[in-house]
Amino acid sequence: MRVGLFIPCYIDQFYPRVGIATLRLLEHFCPGQVEFPTSQICCGQPMANSGCVSDARPAAERFVATFRPYDYIVAPSGSCVSMVRHHYHGLVADEAALAEVQAKTFELCEFLTDVLQIEPPAGRFPHRVGMHQSCHGLRDLRLGKSSELNVAPFNKVERLLSKLDGIEYTQPDRADECCGFGGSFAVYEEAVSCMMGRDRISDHQRAGAEVLTAGDMSCLMHLDGLIRRERRPLRVLHVAEVLVEGMGIGGA
Amino acid sequence: MKTFDHPTAAAEFVADDAHAHWHDQALWFIRAKRDKASQTLPEWEVLRERAAAIKQHTISHLGDYLEEFERNATRLGAVVHWARDAAEHNAIVHGLLRERGVRRMVKSKSMLTEECGLNPYLEQQGIEVTDTDLGEWIVQLRREHPSHIVLPAIHIKKEEVGELFHRELGTDEGATDPTYLTEAARHRLREKFLQAEAGLTGVNFGIAETGGFVVCTNEGNSDLGTSLPKLHIASMGIEKLVPRLDDLGVFLRLLARSATGQPITAYSTHYHGPRPGCELHIVLVDNGRTKLLASDDFRNSLRCIRCGACLNTCPVYRRSGGHSYAASVAGPIGSIVNPSRDAAKYHTLPFACTLCGSCGDVCPVKIDLPNQLLTWRQRIAELGLLEPSKRRLMGVAGKLLSSPRLYAFAGSAGRTVLRWAPRWLLYNRFNPWGRQRELPTPPDESFRQWHARRGRGGKS
Numbered sequence A: 001m002r003v004g005l006f007i008p009c010y011i012d013q014f015y016p017r018v019g020i021a022t023l024r025l026l027e028h029f030c031p032g033q034v035e036f037p038t039s040q041i042c043c044g045q046p047m048a049n050s051g052c053v054s055d056a057r058p059a060a061e062r063f064v065a066t067f068r069p070y071d072y073i074v075a076p077s078g079s080c081v082s083m084v085r086h087h088y089h090g091l092v093a094d095e096a097a098l099a100e101v102q103a104k105t106f107e108l109c110e111f112l113t114d115v116l117q118i119e120p121p122a123g124r125f126p127h128r129v130g131m132h133q134s135c136h137g138l139r140d141l142r143l144g145k146s147s148e149l150n151v152a153p154f155n156k157v158e159r160l161l162s163k164l165d166g167i168e169y170t171q172p173d174r175a176d177e178c179c180g181f182g183g184s185f186a187v188y189e190e191a192v193s194c195m196m197g198r199d200r201i202s203d204h205q206r207a208g209a210e211v212l213t214a215g216d217m218s219c220l221m222h223l224d225g226l227i228r229r230e231r232r233p234l235r236v237l238h239v240a241e242v243l244v245e246g247m248g249i250g251g252a
Numbered sequence B: 001m002k003t004f005d006h007p008t009a010a011a012e013f014v015a016d017d018a019h020a021h022w023h024d025q026a027l028w029f030i031r032a033k034r035d036k037a038s039q040t041l042p043e044w045e046v047l048r049e050r051a052a053a054i055k056q057h058t059i060s061h062l063g064d065y066l067e068e069f070e071r072n073a074t075r076l077g078a079v080v081h082w083a084r085d086a087a088e089h090n091a092i093v094h095g096l097l098r099e100r101g102v103r104r105m106v107k108s109k110s111m112l113t114e115e116c117g118l119n120p121y122l123e124q125q126g127i128e129v130t131d132t133d134l135g136e137w138i139v140q141l142r143r144e145h146p147s148h149i150v151l152p153a154i155h156i157k158k159e160e161v162g163e164l165f166h167r168e169l170g171t172d173e174g175a176t177d178p179t180y181l182t183e184a185a186r187h188r189l190r191e192k193f194l195q196a197e198a199g200l201t202g203v204n205f206g207i208a209e210t211g212g213f214v215v216c217t218n219e220g221n222s223d224l225g226t227s228l229p230k231l232h233i234a235s236m237g238i239e240k241l242v243p244r245l246d247d248l249g250v251f252l253r254l255l256a257r258s259a260t261g262q263p264i265t266a267y268s269t270h271y272h273g274p275r276p277g278c279e280l281h282i283v284l285v286d287n288g289r290t291k292l293l294a295s296d297d298f299r300n301s302l303r304c305i306r307c308g309a310c311l312n313t314c315p316v317y318r319r320s321g322g323h324s325y326a327a328s329v330a331g332p333i334g335s336i337v338n339p340s341r342d343a344a345k346y347h348t349l350p351f352a353c354t355l356c357g358s359c360g361d362v363c364p365v366k367i368d369l370p371n372q373l374l375t376w377r378q379r380i381a382e383l384g385l386l387e388p389s390k391r392r393l394m395g396v397a398g399k400l401l402s403s404p405r406l407y408a409f410a411g412s413a414g415r416t417v418l419r420w421a422p423r424w425l426l427y428n429r430f431n432p433w434g435r436q437r438e439l440p441t442p443p444d445e446s447f448r449q450w451h452a453r454r455g456r457g458g459k460s
C-alpha cells in the first residue's frame, strides 16, 4: 500500500508541526508506506470558494496528477478533503482520473477509523479538551453527527482520542457551531467572523477547556489568532498533535 | 439600483456588541427549541425525505399542478389571477380594492407582499393597509421592514416596543411588560379589523387536488382578517403548491417544529372557496420563480416552505441581523433567491456565509443550501461582479498555488517578512486579519523544508 500524504499549503507554511505529527501517525500505523510527493501544493479551495473557478483549476489538476499513483491520499484537513471529494467536478479535465482520486482521498481521522480501522490508541493526555467540530469535517465528510440531524450519535474524532488516559472532554453549550473562519470570509466579513470566533472560544472556556482541538488547522488558526490577541489561557492543538503527544510517538 | 454590501451592514450590526449578542441568543433559543421538537419525532429524517420528494415532484410538474389548482379553486368559487411580477401583483390587488371602493385593508402573513412592495404602493393610492401580525405591525409602525420571515420583529427589544407603543398608542411610558403591550396592540388592531373592508393573507400551502389553501398563524389574525370583511385576497407564490390534501400532514408537522419548535402552529386555517355572500381572489405570483425553475443549479430552492429554520441556525444571520441582507427574505435561503432577482444588487450575499452547512442539515425540505451558495459565488464571478480586490487576489493566489517555485519562494519570503517586520507594518488598517487577531507565528522552516532536510539524512 502506498499512502500519499497531502499537507495543505497553510499547514506547510505556518504549522509544519501539524504536518510532522500527521506523518508520524501515518508512519506509526503504516510503516514504510507513506510518501510526501513534493509536487503537491494546494487543493484549490481558496480560489474555488471565492467563485474563481478558473484560478482554482490548475491547483486541482496538479492535485489529481500528483496523487493519482497512490492507493490512498490522506490529509489532516477536513475542508481540503471535502474540496477534493465534493467540489472538483468541472475543475479537472480527466474525469476518470478525478473519480479515482476522489474515491481514495481521506481526512486523517476518517482514514484511521474507516480505512485502517484501528482501535483507538492507548496513551496519556491528562488535559481538559474542548473539541471544535470543524464544519466541513462534520457536515461534508460526516465525521460525526451534526446537532441538526435526528440520527444516532457518533463521532469519529472523539472516538479516536477516547483511549487516551486522563483526557476529559468539556462540553460547550453549542456543540458544533461554526468558528467563523470560512476562508476569505475571515477577511471580507471580518466583523462577523471575529464575533463568531470569540463566541466559540468563550463557550469552550466556560465549559472549562484547557486545550482546544480540531481536525482542521484553518479553524484553529483563526481561533488561535483571537486567543493570542486577547491572551486567553487556551492552547490549540490539531487532533494529530494530541494523538502524537498522547501516544508518545513525537520522536526527537 | 444601489448595490448593497453585506459586510458593511453586518459590521454596523456587530458594532453594537450587546445587541448583536442578544439577537444571537434570541435566535439560538429558537434553534434549540427546534432541536428538541424535532427530536420528539423519531421519524423526523423520514419526514424530511418525504417532504423534499413531494416538493421536488411538485415543482417538476408545476405547470400541471397550477392548472389543476386553478380549475379546482375556480370550481369552489374563487377567482384566480396570474401575476408575472411584483408590479402586476400590486396592480391586481389595487384593481380589486378600487373596484369595490375599499379604503382600508388588513393583512396577515404575507412575506410575498413584502417582496412585492405592496404596502408603499397601496398607501400611495390612498389605501390604508394594516399588518395585523403583531411583529409585522411593530415593524410597520417603525416604518421598517421585517428582519425575519417568521419573526419579523426579532431585531427589536421589548423596551423599544414599549417606547414605540408609548408614542403611537399612548401606553404608559417605560412599560415593557409583554402582556400589557400586547393587550394595547390587540385593542388598536381590533379597531382596524372592524374597519377593514378587505383582508389579504398569504398562503402557506395551496392544494392542487382540492383548490383549497392553508394559512398558518399563531395569533389567529388571518382568521379575523378574513372573517369580517367581505373581500379576501390571497397572495400566493406559485411554488406554494402541494399535490394532494394527504400531503399536508407531512408539511404541517415539519413547518412549526422547524420554525419555532412548536408541534403545530396555533391556527392552520383551511380556505376552500369564498364564504357565502363573500368574494375570494387568489393571486398566483411568479416574480422570478420561473427563473429559478428554469435553472438546474437553483431549482430546488423552490421547495422552500419559509419556515425560517435556516435563518435561526445561520451563525452569520444571527450576528448580522436580517436587515443586513436588504431583502424581504434574508438568511441562507435569501442569499440564494435574491441574487436570481438582481445579481448586481445582491452580489455579496452568497459570500455572507462560511459554508458551515448548518442550513442544509436543518432544512425540513432538504434544500442543498450550502451547495447553491457556492454555485452562486461562481456565477457572480462569471458575471464579473466580484470585488476587484478579491478578483485580483484570487488571480495571484491561483498562480502562486499552482507553481512549486513561486510557491516555495513566496512562502519563505512571507514567513521571513512575518518574522522580522515591525508590528505597525503587519497590523494596520490594510490587514483585516490583524485588526482583531494575531497572525500565525511563522516557523523557521516549512513542512516541505523539514521533510527535505530529513530525507537528506537530517535529524527529525
Ligand code: SF4
Pocket: B258, B303, B304, B305, B306, B307, B308, B309, B310, B311, B333, B359, B362, B363, B364, B365, B366, B367
Ligand atoms: S430553505 Fe429550508 S430551512 Fe430555510 S426557510 Fe426554506 S424550508 Fe426553511
